[in-house]
Structure formats: C-alpha cells, structure tokens
Amino acid sequence: MLNLLRSDFYKLKRSKTFLTCLGILALVVAYIIIDFSSSAYTKEQLSPSTFHWIYMLFQVPYFIPVCQALFITMLITNEYSTGTIKDSVSLGFSRMKIYLSKLITVSVGSILIMIVSIFSIGITSIFVFGIYGAFSMVDLLLLVRMFLIQALLYTAYGSIFLMIAFLIKNIGGTMAFSIFFILILGSIIGNSSWGRILLLMDFSPTSIPHPQAVDIGITTAVALSNLVICSGIGGFIFKKQDIK
Amino acid sequence: MAEYILQTFGLTKQYGNHTAVNNVNMKIKKGDIYGFIGRNGAGKTTMIRMIMGLVTPTKGEIELFSRKGEKNMNAGLNRIGSIIEHPALYPDFTGYENMELRGKLLGIPDKKMIGSILEVVGLNDIGKKKVKHFSLGMRQRLGLALALLGNPDFLVLDEPINGLDPEGIVEMRKLLKKLNEEQGITILISSHILGELSKMATRYGVINNGTLVEEFTDQELKLKCRKYLSLRVSDSARASMVLEDVFKTANYEVMPDNVILVYDLLNMSGEICLELAKNNVKIYSIESKGDDLEEYFMKLMGGGHYA
Numbered sequence: 001m002l003n004l005l006r007s008d009f010y011k012l013k014r015s016k017t018f019l020t021c022l023g024i025l026a027l028v029v030a031y032i033i034i035d036f037s038s039s040a041y042t043k044e045q046l047s048p049s050t051f052h053w054i055y056m057l058f059q060v061p062y063f064i065p066v067c068q069a070l071f072i073t074m075l076i077t078n079e080y081s082t083g084t085i086k087d088s089v090s091l092g093f094s095r096m097k098i099y100l101s102k103l104i105t106v107s108v109g110s111i112l113i114m115i116v117s118i119f120s121i122g123i124t125s126i127f128v129f130g131i132y133g134a135f136s137m138v139d140l141l142l143l144v145r146m147f148l149i150q151a152l153l154y155t156a157y158g159s160i161f162l163m164i165a166f167l168i169k170n171i172g173g174t175m176a177f178s179i180f181f182i183l184i185l186g187s188i189i190g191n192s193s194w195g196r197i198l199l200l201m202d203f204s205p206t207s208i209p210h211p212q213a214v215d216i217g218i219t220t221a222v223a224l225s226n227l228v229i230c231s232g233i234g235g236f237i238f239k240k241q242d243i244k
Numbered sequence: 245m246a247e248y249i250l251q252t253f254g255l256t257k258q259y260g261n262h263t264a265v266n267n268v269n270m271k272i273k274k275g276d277i278y279g280f281i282g283r284n285g286a287g288k289t290t291m292i293r294m295i296m297g298l299v300t301p302t303k304g305e306i307e308l309f310s311r312k313g314e315k316n317m318n319a320g321l322n323r324i325g326s327i328i329e330h331p332a333l334y335p336d337f338t339g340y341e342n343m344e345l346r347g348k349l350l351g352i353p354d355k356k357m358i359g360s361i362l363e364v365v366g367l368n369d370i371g372k373k374k375v376k377h378f379s380l381g382m383r384q385r386l387g388l389a390l391a392l393l394g395n396p397d398f399l400v401l402d403e404p405i406n407g408l409d410p411e412g413i414v415e416m417r418k419l420l421k422k423l424n425e426e427q428g429i430t431i432l433i434s435s436h437i438l439g440e441l442s443k444m445a446t447r448y449g450v451i452n453n454g455t456l457v458e459e460f461t462d463q464e465l466k467l468k469c470r471k472y473l474s475l476r477v478s479d480s481a482r483a484s485m486v487l488e489d490v491f492k493t494a495n496y497e498v499m500p501d502n503v504i505l506v507y508d509l510l511n512m513s514g515e516i517c518l519e520l521a522k523n524n525v526k527i528y529s530i531e532s533k534g535d536d537l538e539e540y541f542m543k544l545m546g547g548g549h550y551a
Contacts, residue, residue: 006348016336083332088349090296090328092321243298 163234279445325396331387380407
C-alpha cells in the first residue's frame with residue numbers, strides 16, 4: 001500500500017494539470033478579492049470583522065470542484081489512455097488497495113487546492129483590505145472547524161469525480177459528466193427535498209456560511225456517506241473491470 | 245518432475261456470445277522461452293491479460309509458480325515483468341522518471357539499478373528526453389527495462405519486437421537469450437515475426453480462434469519441419485537394404501504402401517534411383533518434401549494470414 005501511495009504521489013507531484021490548476025486558482029481568487037476592493041457597494045457590505053474575513057477565505061473559491069474534476073479526470077483517465085493503469089494491477093496489487101491509494105491521493109490533492117486558494121485569498125485580502133482586528137482563540141477554532149468541514153466536503157466531492165473517472169475511463173466523457181454533475185445535477189437534486197433525504201448533494205461549499213451546529217452535523221454525515229458510498233461503488237467497479 | 249512457472253486449466257473468456265479464449269491448458273516450464281503464436285484476434289493478448297490479472301476469466305484456473313488462488317496469484321504477479329500490447333509509459337516523464345516511478349511501485353530504493361538496467365537495454369544516454377519524443381524502438385526498449393526492474397523470474401512479453409529496426413531485433417533477441425541462459429528467467433513471448441521467434445523459443449504454443457491448437461518443443465518443431473525424400477517403391481524391404489548397405493544410413497522410415505521417407509541424402513536422389521534400379525527395385529515416385537517453419541505454423545493456424 002505504501003508503495004502504491006509513493007507512486008501515486010510521485011505522479012501527482014509531476015501532474016501538469018494539477019500544478020496548472022493550483023496556479024490558475026491562486027490567481028483567480030486573488031483577482032476576485034482585488035475586484036471586490038474596486039466595488040464601492042461591496043466595500044460597504046463588507047464589515048471589517050475577523051468573522052467575515054474567515055468566511056471569505058472559504059466562500060470565495062466556489063469553483064474548486066471544477067479544478068478538482070479537471071485534475072482528477074486527467075490523473076485517472078491518462079492512466080487508461082496510456083495503459084499505465086495496467087502497471088499496478090499486473091504487479092499483483094489488490095485492486096481495492098489501488099483504488100484506495102488513488103482516493104487518498106486525490107483527497108490530498110483536493111485539500112492542497114483548498115489550502116492554496118485559502119492562502120491566496122488570505123494574503124491578497126491582507127494587502128487589499130488590511131488586517132481585520134484581533135485574531136482570538138475563538139477565531140482560530142472557527143478557522144480550524146471551517147477548514148476541517150471543507151476538507152471533508154472536497155474529499156467527498158473528489159470521491160464522486162474519482163468514481164466517475166473509473167466508470168467512464170475517457171477524458172471527454174469523464175469531464176463532460178463531471179461538469180454536468182457540478183452545474184446541473186448538483187443544483188437540481190441538491191435543492192430538492194429528496195436530495196436532502198437521499199443524502200445527496202446538500203454539501204455545497206457555498207452553503208457553509210452561517211452554519212448552525214445541526215447544519216454542520218448534517219453536512220458531515222452527508223459528506224461521510226457520499227465518501228463511503230462513492231468509494232464503495234468506485235472500488236467495486238474497478239474490481240470487476242476488465243483492463244484493456 | 246518439471247517445475248512449471250505457469251499452468252492454466254480450462255481457461256476460458258467469453259465476451260457475450262463471442263468466445264475469445266476457449267478451454268486453454270497452457271504449460272510453461274521453468275527456463276522455457278515460450279513462443280506464443282496466433283493470428284490477429286486469435287486470443288493471444290486476451291490470454292496474456294488473464295495471466296496478468298487484468299481480465300477475469302469466465303471459467304478455468306491459473307496456477308503461477310505452482311500456486312493457485314487470488315492471493316497467491318497476486319504474490320506470483322509480483323515476480324513477473326511484462327509488456328502487454330505496447331509498453332505502458334508516462335509520455336510526459338523522462339525515461340529515467342518512468343523507471344523511478346516503477347521503482348517506487350516495486351519498493352526499490354536503489355537508483356543505481358535503474359542506471360544499470362537502462363544500460364542493459366541500450367538507453368543509458370537518453371538524458372532528459374521525454375518519452376513522448378521517443379521513437380517506437382526506444383519505447384520498446386524502455387518497456388523492457390521497466391519489465392526487468394525488480395529482477396523478475398518470469399517475463400511476459402506481448403509483441404516486444406514491434407517497431408524495432410533489424411539491428412534492434414537482433415539485440416533484443418540476444419538480450420532475451422542472455423537473460424534466459426544467464427539469469428534463468430523464463431520468458432513468454434508472442435510475436436508476429438515467426439522467423440525471429442524460432443531463433444529464440446525453446447517451446448511453442450499455437451493458438452487459433454481462442455483454442456490452443458498445439459504445444460511443442462523446438463526439438464519437436466525441427467523434426468516436424470525437417471526436409472526429406474519421399475520414395476514410393478515396389479519393394480520397401482529391399483529398398484531399405486540398399487539404403488543401409490550402399491548409402492550407410494539408418495535415418496529413414498518405412499511407411500505403409502511401400503513408401504519410404506529418407507531424412508538425409510537429400511541431394512542424392514539421382515544416386516538413390518540408380519542403386520535401387522540396379523537392385524531391381526522399381527521407383528514409382530520420388531519427391532523432396534517438408535514444410536518450412538512458417539508454412540508449418542500457418543497450417544496449424546488454419547492457413548492464410550498469420551499474426
């Protein structure tokens with residue numbers, strides 16, 4: 001398992017798509033913050049509190065799932081198109097371990113994307129708006145809590161894209177389906193009562209602001225359920241798949 | 245008793261109504277260079293994929309290194325180096341990075357080994373050139389280098405000489421023979437180039453329409469493909485005496501209907517006719533017969549085009 005992880009992280013570290021996503025994301029979120037500062041209305045709406053600053057860190061990069069879909073699609077479907085997916089299977093690694101290693105890798109990649117966007121927003125906003133007031137222990141706990149919830153949410157999102165990539169296997173189809181999922185399916189199902197009941201997509205990062213304890217509980221449960229269900233389905237698909 | 249590296253028992257793969265591999269019982273002994281021959285679509289690659297755990301058989305079992313079962317199979321696969329259809333390479337990585345990545349997968353920290361294997365396959369001077377800029381021959385060599393990483397006991401090579409120039413083919417043959425002779429690596433190799441395969445294989449398996457038609461050793465193949473004179477005479481007993489007394493040979497076979505097959509004296513048909521006539525043996529027909537290697541394989545594969 002350790003060897004699989006070493007190999008997958010080696011690939012992630014050298015993935016052009018992943019590195020490009022990180023760079024573009026950092027630039028785009030920085031641009032959004034700069035653009036905020038140029039709007040008088042936004043300036044009026046922003047209250048200079050640490051609380052709002054922390055929420056801004058997590059709310060602005062709402063398009064992280066697109067970056068996730070992109071790098072996960074490229075990482076997995078490239079393995080099918082170049083035939084390198086055969087490597088680990090033909091060396092006798094269990095397919096479930098191979099899938100788990102990929103899940104861990106894309107989850108770490110997703111969290112790295114999130115960290116980069118947070119840093120980019122944080123640094124840019126300090127330059128643009130200055131430092132908001134004092135940073136107390138309560139603020140720090142809020143920051144950690146938000147970070148953990150969002151890391152879990154993006155990991156759950158990642159597991160969905162990973163499952164789609166293992167199911168469809170080609171770049172075009174996987175990307176199209178992932179984008180369709182993000183733009184259409186997520187909003188249709190997520191906004192319906194069935195979506196909530198069926199533990200579907202009611203964990204959009206944009207729904208995070210103003211969370212109550214019960215929301216956090218639901219979000220965590222939904223994210224964990226998605227992570228487990230999608231990983232189970234994806235792992236099963238891969239285990240039964242004939243690799244050509 | 246011979247130690248088998250690989251045995252399959254009734255291995256079958258069906259895709260819907262199409263049977264790609266049908267009840268194949270393949271046996272590869274330790275130390276063999278097993279030439280796997282068949283037309284395009286005969287089932288070679290499907291068979292190799294099943295052996296390598298990429299495709300699940302519909303029926304049958306695989307025994308690797310004398311062990312059956314999924315867990316043992318996975319442990320066995322760890323001792324195999326393979327190229328399946330085409331070398332699986334990361335085009336945006338350099339040759340060295342591809343090797344380094346495989347080294348991580350195999351848990352090999354020794355980077356010197358990478359250099360030495362690249363040297364063995366003649367890729368020691370590739371520098372930082374990315375694999376996407378490699379020629380087909382270079383890719384094949386790198387594929388072989390990847391297969392050799394981790395000192396495998398068994399190499400499974402599906403069309404490894406595709407894309408190699410004549411010099412490259414000779415080098416590959418020498419290298420594979422050397423690995424087999426010096427390191428005792430057992431090799432399963434499928435190839436389009438029958439002549440080339442016959443220069444290295446010690447054992448053959450011919451597959452046609454998913455069925456393993458025949459398995460034989462190179463010695464048996466030589467016997468099957470040897471040239472001979474076929475004589476139909478009036479008295480085979482007297483003709484035999486002439487062959488032994490005058491031509492001092494016992495290398496012949498008497499067949500039914502007074503037919504004699506003479507395996508040497510191939511260039512002496514005139515002299516044989518003369519001596520038989522002198523001894524009152526009538527000759528009804530005399531022919532030079534015997535398949536060459538490719539003709540023989542093509543007969544086994546059902547004639548026509550071969551892979």
